[in-house]
Amino acid sequence: MTNHIPVLIITLPLIAAFLQPVTGFAGFKLRNLVIITILLVLNGLLFMLVPDVALQGKTIYYTMGASDPSQFTQPGISFPVRIVLKIDSFSLFTGIIVGVVTLTTFLFSTGTVKEDKRKSYFSTLFLLFTAGLMGMSFTNDLFNFFVFLEISSISGAALVAYRTYRKHAPYAGYKYILISTIATTFFLFGVGICYAQYGSFNIQYINSVLAHSYLDKVAMLFIIVAMAMKAGSVPMHMWVPDTYAEAPASISAMLKASGMVTLCAMFRFTFSLFGPSSSGAGKINYETLGWIVIVLGVLSMFIGVTMALIQHDVRRLMAFHAVSQTGYMLLGVGVGIAVFAKGDGGAAFKAFGKMAMVGGIFHIMNNAFYKNLLFLTSGVMERRFGTRNLNGMIGLGHRDTLTTVVFMIGALAIAGIPPFNGFDSKLLIYESVYKFSPVLAIIAMFVSVMTLASFMKVFYSSFMGPRRDDLIVEGAPLTKGTKAGLIILAALIILTGLFPGIIVDGIIEPAVTALTQIR
Amino acid sequence: MNGKIIDLIIKPEIGIVWIPLLLVAVFFVFMVVFHVWGRKFFRNDYNENSDQVKPYNSGNLDEVNYSVKSSNLYWGFKKSMDRYFDIMKKFHDGDLNNYAKWFVIVVAACFLLIGGGLL
The missing domain is CATH 1.10.287 (Helix Hairpins)
Structure with a gap:
């Protein structure tokens, strides 16, 4: 049974998605209970892999349809011929983020997304989205990655447009699918170039025979820029506020998780697919590539936060912050990439490059927790006041103590205030980036100050001031599921903030090692 | 912070330390101190059911228009x-x-x- 964990992680939500029309007949509560159980099992399976994969550094392969799935290649054949799933510390890290985010957002949505008892559109699409993200995290096959990317894009677009009774939601869904289609098409061009040259879709195999020709670099360009666009990096980020704002709050949180997965995929392709090949042929210029990532990161940070500051729509404001936070991750990992293959025998990488990458990757996890918490609290605010406009909100702190407290935790975490988790990853980024370029570190700190100012604006506008019950359109107390989603995320923010050493040693550092260890 | 990577930025010799339980303890001690101190020294004529709880904005008790709108915050920064x-x-x-x-x-x-x- 344990041998089949890799495939179970992907197939469980996939099977559950197709069972939704059946479980829907059993009633709303039972259907939700089944989904929550499946998501709990999913998280359990992921954490079962931590001792072997993250702590002991093992890599688990699962070859689909093979007599012995644990073998990378089949007897008598020197190269992989089937779809292979690969679980190493980095893919496990991505999977854990998806697992935690899907569980908490679904718990939240049980009390906030209304659906007719006999219909299961939302839950079906939600599980398909989860399956797509899990598949993207664990597949070692480029075409298979494309398929999962399509699954997540199509289900994501339908979820963005879920509230069809609203004026702009269907158009936002249309925008999401069109942007996704552009990205996936260019990704497919890149995959096609690789397949035409090397006759395989297997990432590890392609890397081992990669010639680093001009054509390979074109393929790399198509794949990495497409991933950057899906992750919402500036200047390809304009679709992010348009779509995140119109989706239900829980789906905005899932879209953010989707962005994190594509960002992780971008980093994986940079190293595992286009990294130095074992054949020893040529290599890409990591310093230039690192600087491209750094420039995208700095632009994302600055433009994201300044645009957030002038927003009155709480969800658009948070979406711009999502862009800004992506910039921190790009900056941290970009510095690591820039010094990765510097001709100094790896001295700069050991001195601060790896720390920058650890900071960037740690920020992905921290951001997944606090950004999702903030999106979920924006859902409560929208529900209470019936609007996303901050000008129409006031005094929510008098009514919803839990929402107020968790919002403060999320806001302080995103601004990098200790002892919350955003502080730990940002400190790692500041310290290491400063050694690379002090100017970049100062920009990052300035953006943090602007972030705090922006969230103080939200807190002042919506939570402070006199109690105004006449503005409340939905006063029903939050359900247990909704509260559970908020509390779990707030607890994770505090715990990872207080004990970052455990997370960094147990999950993040092994993930960075797996990423940079070219095999 | 006791991680290997994090050890690189923890420098006890210049006063950078990370003791999580101490942070939590200090937080609760401050909460208790403010609670006790507040009860003893803050005003004790506070009445939740009086006009004291209403906003006071330069003598204007117009609750509806009390708050500075979100769109007006940071006006100078945005204007510049x-x-x-x-x-x-x-x-x-x-x-x-x-x-x-x-x-x-x-x-x-x-x-x-x-x-x-x-x-």
Whole structure:
């Protein structure tokens, strides 16, 4: 049974998605209970892999349809011929983020997304989205990655447009699918170039025979820029506020998780697919590539936060912050990439490059927790006041103590205030980036100050001031599921903030090692 | 912070330490101190059912228009960067054609880098 964990992680939500029309007949509560159980099992399976994969550094392969799935290649054949799933510390890290985010957002949505008892559109699409993200995290096959990317894009677009009774939601869904289609098409061009040259879709195999020709670099360009666009990096980020704002709050949180997965995929392709090949042929210029990532990161940070500051729509404001936070991750990992293959025998990488990458990757996890918490609290605010406009909100702190407290935790975490988790990853980024370029570190700190100012604006506008019950359109107390989603995320923010050493040693550092260890 | 990577930024010799339980303990001690101190020294004529709880804005007790609107916050900062925001708002016009153009521009710029042998 344990041998089949890799495939179970992907197939469980996939099977559950197709069972939704059946479980829907059993009633709303039972259907939700089944989904929550499946998501709990999913998280359990992921954490079962931590001792072997993250702590002991093992890599688990699962070859689909093979007599012995644990073998990378089949007897008598020197190269992989089937779809292979690969679980190493980095893919496990991505999977854990998806697992935690899907569980908490679904718990939240049980009390906030209304659906007719006999219909299961939302839950079906939600599980398909989860399956797509899990598949993207664990597949070692480029075409298979494309398929999962399509699954997540199509289900994501339908979820963005879920509230069809609203004026702009269907158009936002249309925008999401069109942007996704552009990205996936260019990704497919890149995959096609690789397949035409090397006759395989297997990432590890392609890397081992990669010639680093001009054509390979074109393929790399198509794949990495497409991933950057899906992750919402500036200047390809304009679709992010348009779509995140119109989706239900829980789906905005899932879209953010989707962005994190594509960002992780971008980093994986940079190293595992286009990294130095074992054949020893040529290599890409990591310093230039690192600087491209750094420039995208700095632009994302600055433009994201300044645009957030002038927003009155709480969800658009948070979406711009999502862009800004992506910039921190790009900056941290970009510095690591820039010094990765510097001709100094790896001295700069050991001195601060790896720390920058650890900071960037740690920020992905921290951001997944606090950004999702903030999106979920924006859902409560929208529900209470019936609007996303901050000008129409006031005094929510008098009514919803839990929402107020968790919002403060999320806001302080995103601004990098200790002892919350955003502080730990940002400190790692500041310290290491400063050694690379002090100017970049100062920009990052300035953006943090602007972030705090922006969230103080939200807190002042919506939570402070006199109690105004006449503005409340939905006063029903939050359900247990909704509260559970908020509390779990707030607890994770505090715990990872207080004990970052455990997370960094147990999950993040092994993930960075797996990423940079070219095999 | 007791991780290997994190050890690199913890420098007890210059006073950078990370003791989580101490942070939590200090937080609770402060809460208790403020609670006790507040009860003893803060005003004890506070009445929740009086006009004391209503906002006081330069003698104006108009609750409806009490709050400074979100759109007016940081007015000076926004005004000083008007030109920047005007340009940025044009880029975020909601037109998908313009969004796709930026993708093409980034791809083209990267092509130049590859063509120039920099990547």
